[in-house]
Amino acid sequence: MLTGRLELCAFPCFRYAWEMQRSGRLLQLLQTLRERRGAVTAKALAQRFDVSERTIYRDMETLLELGVSVEGAAGTGFVLRPGFFLPPMALTQDEADAVLLGLRFVQARGDSEIAKAADTALIKIAEGMGDGAEARMRRSGLTVGPSENGRPEELAAIRQAMRNRRKLRITYRAQNAILRSRIVWPVALGFLDRAEMLAAWCELRDGFRHFRLDRIDALSLLEEEIPRSRDNLLAAYRRSEPHANI
Structure with a gap:
């Protein structure tokens, strides 16, 4: 069982990252159901998205609450009812501004790959959203500036490590300027005003730690997998720091 405590306080921005990850998974679940001709089990979906079966059941309940026509139950699998289609997107102006501001943030603060994804x-x-939406977005006036100490070249590797449950090797410069090589299991990536912050399990310290990206002198993605599922690691992080909001 993972134990340990954080060197720094938790950051609310990790909650935003988790919500974005879940929203993306819901869309991928819906796309998976649309592509399958027959029922797909919760176990198969859990393996595909590297989450627990319980998480899949919760996601299916959320899709039902959103009006998605899903049929199925435990042990039989899930299937999308024939004829279901996504209705045209109808966002209020405030909702459109919220989406635009979030995408502008990604364009300004993300690595090149995720910035291109924000563009598309x-x-x-x-x-x-229909005719005139793109012009209205251009007139919004909403913008986001770059980070003072941004490290976009590191972000893609960290995102890949979190997505594929891979360990990272980092050379980290502590506040006392001493450099140490560490093997870490990335949990969350937070974007702060002055720096990006990586929350991770540190093998050297045998506990969860926060690492400022502007103090990482070198970072490499390892082939070795993290010996915990994504859900297990997140649960351990929450137990270690209950106010983390992730």
């Missing part, structure tokens, strides 16, 4: 997502959202 913005185009798709504008198309789904």
